[in-house]
Structures are given as C-alpha cells and as structure tokens.
Amino acid sequence: xxxADRRGRRETEQSPQGSRKPTETVTSSLDTKVLDDxxxxxxxxxxxxxxxxxxxxxxxxxxxxxxxRAVADAQVATACQHKGLDGDREAGEEYLxxxxxxxxxxxxxxxxxxxxxxxxxxxxxxxxxxxxxDGQVVVRVLPSDSFERLLxxxxxxxxxxDPVVTPSTLPEEMAGFYRGxxxxxxxxxxxxxxxxxxxxxxxxxxxxxxxxxxxxLKLHPVNEYLEPFLAQxxxxxxxxxxxxxxxxxxxxxxxxxxxxGVDQVHMTGSDKTHDAIVYGLGAEGHARKLRxxxxxxxxxxxxxxxxxxxxxxxxxxxxxALRFQxxxxxxxxxxxxxxxxxxxxxxxxxxxxxxxxxxLAELKAVLHRVPTRQAYYPGxxxxxxxxxxxxxxxxxxxxxxxxxxxxxxxxxxxSGQHDEICFRxxxxxxxxxxTNMAASSPMSFLERAVAFCNQTLWGTLSAxxxxxxxxARRMRQPLDLAVAKLRYGTVAINxxxxxxxxxxxxxxxxxxxxxxxxxxxxxxxxxNARMFDRPQKSVVKGPFWLPIKLPWFATHHQQQSVARQxxxxxxxxxxxxxxxxxxxxxxx
Numbered sequence: 001x002x003x004a005d006r007r008g009r010r011e012t013e014q015s016p017q018g019s020r021k022p023t024e025t026v027t028s029s030l031d032t033k034v035l036d037d038x039x040x041x042x043x044x045x046x047x048x049x050x051x052x053x054x055x056x057x058x059x060x061x062x063x064x065x066x067x068x069r070a071v072a073d074a075q076v077a078t079a080c081q082h083k084g085l086d087g088d089r090e091a092g093e094e095y096l097x098x099x100x101x102x103x104x105x106x107x108x109x110x111x112x113x114x115x116x117x118x119x120x121x122x123x124x125x126x127x128x129x130x131x132x133x134d135g136q137v138v139v140r141v142l143p144s145d146s147f148e149r150l151l152x153x154x155x156x157x158x159x160x161x162d163p164v165v166t167p168s169t170l171p172e173e174m175a176g177f178y179r180g181x182x183x184x185x186x187x188x189x190x191x192x193x194x195x196x197x198x199x200x201x202x203x204x205x206x207x208x209x210x211x212x213x214x215x216x217l218k219l220h221p222v223n224e225y226l227e228p229f230l231a232q233x234x235x236x237x238x239x240x241x242x243x244x245x246x247x248x249x250x251x252x253x254x255x256x257x258x259x260x261g262v263d264q265v266h267m268t269g270s271d272k273t274h275d276a277i278v279y280g281l282g283a284e285g286h287a288r289k290l291r292x293x294x295x296x297x298x299x300x301x302x303x304x305x306x307x308x309x310x311x312x313x314x315x316x317x318x319x320x321a322l323r324f325q326x327x328x329x330x331x332x333x334x335x336x337x338x339x340x341x342x343x344x345x346x347x348x349x350x351x352x353x354x355x356x357x358x359x360l361a362e363l364k365a366v367l368h369r370v371p372t373r374q375a376y377y378p379g380x381x382x383x384x385x386x387x388x389x390x391x392x393x394x395x396x397x398x399x400x401x402x403x404x405x406x407x408x409x410x411x412x413x414x415s416g417q418h419d420e421i422c423f424r425x426x427x428x429x430x431x432x433x434x435t436n437m438a439a440s441s442p443m444s445f446l447e448r449a450v451a452f453c454n455q456t457l458w459g460t461l462s463a464x465x466x467x468x469x470x471x472a473r474r475m476r477q478p479l480d481l482a483v484a485k486l487r488y489g490t491v492a493i494n495x496x497x498x499x500x501x502x503x504x505x506x507x508x509x510x511x512x513x514x515x516x517x518x519x520x521x522x523x524x525x526x527x528n529a530r531m532f533d534r535p536q537k538s539v540v541k542g543p544f545w546l547p548i549k550l551p552w553f554a555t556h557h558q559q560q561s562v563a564r565q566x567x568x569x570x571x572x573x574x575x576x577x578x579x580x581x582x583x584x585x586x587x588x
Contacts, residue, residue, distance in 0.1 A: 030252055038244045039261040042187045042214045045241035050185035050212050054117040058110060060236050061209060065106040067233035068201070069571045072099035073564075075229040079197055082225050083337075084374030084403070092559025093335055096502070096552055098197035100563055104570040105202050105504035108529035109209050112175070122174050122530055129167060132484070137161040137170055138539075141505040141530055147573045151581075154543040155499070157506050160484075162534040175531040177212040182533065184212020186263035189256045193268035193303075194220030195339040195377060201230060202504075203266055204243065206526040213264065218256060219247040220269075222377060253277075257296060264299045266524070268341075270426075271304045274519050292517045300516070301524030303509055305341040305426045306461030306488075308332075308497065311449045313479075314353035314442050315471035322355065324545035325466055325494075326362035329432075330370060331554040332496045333407060337373040338430035339380070342462045342490075342497045345427060347434040348415075348452065350445045356436060360411060364397065367407045370554045372398040372430075375405045380429045384408065387431050390421045394431075405429055412436065415452055424458050442471055443478050450482045460511035461521040462497035463488040468544050483539055487511045489521070493541040496552070505529050506538035549588040556588035 076094045080087040085094065115123045128140045142157035143149045165173050176182030188207045192200030200217055207213045219227055224247040237243040246252065257265050257277050267274065279288040280295050288294065310329060317325075332344035349356045375381060384405050388394050391413075396406035411434040413422060422433035437452065439445030446465075453463055463486050465479070472479055483491050489509045490500040500506045507528045510521035525535060549555060551562040561584040569577050 095563030191267035194222030302522035304522040306459030313467040315468040330366040464492040
C-alpha cells in the first residue's frame with residue numbers, strides 16, 4: 001500500500017506566473033480521521049453544489065479553466081521528469097494528453113452550461129440530428145463552428161443514441177441533472193488513472209458539472225505528482241468544499257470506497273481492481289464474484305481498458321497512404337510508451353490483401369524511427385515477458401534494457417485461437433499483434449472482422465476501421481452497418497480512437513451492457529460535454545490520409561510547439577492564434 005505524508009491543512013502553491021494562491025488539499029497514508037473529516041465536509045456541501053445557481057457554477061468552471069492553463073507548462077515539465085521523457089523532444093504528447101484536452105473539455109462544458117442558462121437546455125443546431133435507416137438517432141457534435149473546421153479539417157464526430165431514444169424524446173434525454181430528472185448532490189469517490197494526466201481531471205469535471213455531485217479524488221500512486229497542479233487549477237472548487245484531493249495506495253482507496261459517507265464510486269483502471277473493490281481479494285473474492293455477491297453495492301461507474309482492434313479493409317493504397325497509416329498505427333502503440341487503454345493491440349488484416357506485407361514493412365520502418373521509452377508503469381516488464389514467452393518469434397524493435405522495453409510486433413496469429421493471450425489480455429505496454437483472415441472480398445472481410453472483434457477480443461472500449469475512400473464509397477452501406485454492429489463505446493474511421501477521447505464533445509466509455517460480474521471495459525461514460533443522458537457510442541471519422549503529419553503522430557518533429565499553442569487555443573479560441581499553430585504543424 002502507498003504510504004505518504006498524511007495531513008489536512010491549507011497549503012500554498014507557487015504558480016508559474018509567480019502569484020501565490022492558497023488551496024486546500026488532503027494528502028495521506030491512512031489517517032482515517034482526516035479522511036472522515038474530508039468526506040463529511042463534502043457531505044455538508046453536496047446539497048449546496050446541487051442547488052448552486054448556474055451563474056455561480058459557470059464562474060467556477062471559468063476560473064478552473066484559467067487555472068488549468070496557468071499550470072500547464074509546470075505540470076508537463078514535472079510529468080516528463082517522472083516518466084523519463086526528453087522535455088525538449090517528447091513533451092508534446094504530455095501537453096496533448098493533459099492540459100490541451102482538459103482545457104477543451106472545460107470550455108465545451110462551459111458552453112453547454114451557458115446554453116442551459118439561456119435556453120433551459122443544451123442547444124441542438126439545425127441539421128445536426130439525423131436518423132439512421134434502423135431508426136437510431138445520431139447527433140453530429142463536431143465540427144460545431146468555424147474554429148473546429150479549421151483546426152480539425154476533414155474530421156467529424158457523432159454521438160449515437162441508445163435505440164430507445166427518438167427524435168422527439170432526444171431533448172428530454174439531455175442534461176438530466178439540470179432538467180431535474182436525474183438527482184445530483186451525492187458524494188462520489190473518483191479513483192484516478194495513473195497513466196494519462198487528463199483522466200482524473202476530466203472524470204472529476206464530469207461528476208461535478210454533468211451529474212451534479214461533489215467529488216473526493218484519490219490520485220493513483222504512479223502520478224500523484226499531479227497533486228499540486230490539480231490543487232491549484234481546481235482551487236476554487238476545493239476551497240468551496242465541492243472537491244477534495246487525496247493520495248495514497250490501495251488501502252486508502254478501499255477505505256474510501258467502503259466509507260458509509262460515500263454514495264458512489266467512479267474509477268479508471270483495470271477490471272481486476274474493479275473486482276477487488278466490488279467483491280474482495282483472494283479466493284473469497286473470486287467465490288463472491290462467481291455468485292455475484294458483492295461486498296459493496298454502491299453505484300459504480302468505470303473505464304477499464306480494452307484489447308483495441310484496428311480493422312484494415314483491403315483496397316488499393318498509394319505509397320503516401322501506406323506511410324501515413326503506418327505512422328498512425330505506430331503512434332497508437334508508442335504514445336505514452338504503450339500505457340494507454342485505447343492503444344492499438346490487434347491489427348486485423350485480410351490474408352488476400354496484396355498490400356498486407358507492404359503495410360507491415362512500413363509499420364516496422366516507423367517503429368525503428370521512434371525511440372523507446374522508460375517503461376514507468378508498474379508491471380510492464382512482466383507483462384511484456386508473458387507476451388514474448390507466448391510468441392518467442394515476436395519482432396522486438398529498438399533499444400531495450402535500463403528500464404526500456406522494445407516495441408514488439410507479433411504477426412500472423414491464427415484468428416481462430418480464441419484463448420490467444422493477445423486476444424484475451426490487454427498488454428498495456430508497446431506490444432501489437434496482427435491477425436489475418438481469409439475473405440473473398442472487402443465486404444466479406446469486414447463482416448468477418450467485425451464478428452471476430454465482437455466475439456473474440458476482450459473489452460468494448462474502442463475500435464477503429466481503416467478504409468480508403470474508393471473502397472468506402474463502393475461499400476457505403478456495409479461500412480455503415482459494420483460501424484453499427486461494432487460493440488465498442490468509440491469507433492474511429494481511419495484514425496486512432498484517442499481522437500474521440502480528446503474531442504470531449506463525444507462520449508468516452510465502454511459499450512453499454514456490461515454487468516457487475518463481467519465488467520470488461522466498464523460501465524457509464526465521461527467527457528460528453530453535450531450532456532447526452534442515453535448515449536450508446538461515439539463515432540469519429542477523418543481523412544484516409546493527409547499530405548502532412550498530424551500533430552499527435554509520434555514522428556511529428558514540432559509536436560511540442562503545436563501542443564503548447566493548442567492549450568491556449570482550446571482554452572480561448574482566437575483566429576489570430578491559428579497561423580502559429582498551422583506553421584508549426586506544417587513543419588512536422
């Protein structure tokens with residue numbers, strides 16, 4: 001169990017601008033009195049938060065947005081130190097996975113809150129709602145304005161609703177807390193993820209501003225270095241008694257999850273951690289899970305990872321398209337050293353595709369150009385060793401040793417091996433498997449690939465389909481049907497599903513339907529700045545290839561310059577900021 005200095009006091013943090021702002025944080029091993037006092041303070045403030053006038057709620061969100069932007073540079077520098085990153089060359093992904101997406105999420109939430117203040121509900125612009133042939137309601141959430149059309153050219157994003165939602169009932173299925181159909185005012189423990197800086201911040205924002213609850217955030221021991229930055233950025237909410245931050249290990253988390261003053265739990269992590277909280281540890285916990293006899297019956301929401309597939313539809317690809325998609329797939333393996341729940345894990349290809357070997361060759365070439373990283377996340381070496389032991393012919397690329405793991409590619413796995421480790425276990429490091437299947441046509445391949453992903457791969461968090469525009473036009477209806485059939489919370493076309501994670505206007509979470517005893521990728525959603533009450537999945541679409549590298553590509557040489565400017569743009573969009581962003585992006 002993590003044991004840290006435990007104290008409850010008012011602390012003073014130094015901001016990057018030199019101003020000093022008092023913030024209240026709680027940091028600890030297991031001083032139960034301080035924890036109890038923190039929970040009780042939240043309980044006393046929960047009803048106040050639920051009834052807070054919109055003007056005051058918006059003002060708190062606006063001040064928090066200012067705080068997120070103020071701490072961005074110092075937070076990224078600290079994260080680079082703890083992850084062993086080159087601050088000059090590799091800091092870009094820490095900006096993109098941290099303050100950029102948090103600032104965007106907050107800004108979009110503020111926009112929705114202003115619409116509710118003005119019109120009583122989130123606004124659905126004309127032309128953004130459509131109905132699929134099967135009756136499912138779909139709402140386009142990006143692009144929403146000229147800035148997004150310029151910043152994300154060729155991209156669009158939709159939220160697909162639960163089939164019970166109709167066009168006439170859709171307005172009644174938005175912002176339920178603000179319409180009074182969903183109760184707020186609960187005390188929620190948020191168990192933060194340890195891998196990406198934006199996870200815990202966005203989870204807290206969702207529980208506070210979308211669901212109307214107060215939060216006690218427990219930071220993960222791996223990234224509890226975020227505490228002073230979150231304490232400063234969220235200081236207004238902390239001082240008002242609507243948020244507490246604690247740090248510590250498993251024992252502290254277990255105490256909070258079982259605390260009688262806590263109403264709900266939300267976590268980002270593994271299904272094993274979920275089961276330990278809900279059912280307990282060891283043989284007794286396993287027996288409880290088998291008979292679904294939980295030790296905790298608190299409402300529970302969670303995002304728990306995935307064996308993420310990339311379905312490659314066969315077609316005729318040009319050289320530049322092959323290189324573009326190879327860089328995209330390589331980024332999905334290498335970003336954050338592979339410690340992402342939405343990292344590419346299984347590449348699904350057609351055995352009859354004449355360019356399969358060419359794509360794999362391009363992918364290997366890109367991986368050779370991406371330096372390996374410090375494998376900072378606990379257990380990575382052991383997980384990597386298990387996969388290599390199961391596949392001793394795996395191709396290992398790049399420098400290894402001294403805490404680094406090689407990028408690892410395992411090709412030619414039989415798709416019929418349902419107990420294959422690459423299909424049933426999330427590697428959570430830089431490992432990608434490839435499987436190919438026989439199919440007489442792109443249409444039949446896509447149908448087989450979708451069935452394979454739904455029936456064989458573990459988890460339902462995110463998936464992607466790569467398809468060239470000519471093939472996409474020829475099989476427009478089968479492609480739409482494939483997207484509809486994929487049982488994943490986010491489906492991306494031609495790009496990494498992490499784009500959906502970052503957009504914020506989309507939902508992020510597992511496909512609905514997991515039970516407590518078979519939780520897989522979890523239950524519930526976060527982000528969702530448009531506040532849909534009954535989403536089923538989000539679908540993100542983008543160009544098959546572009547003549548420039550996208551800023552999040554691992555091979556982009558100006559990533560940090562673009563990302564630092566994106567913090568400012570996402571916090572406060574201004575047209576005069578665009579030339580600097582475009583100039584840096586084009587130099588990548």
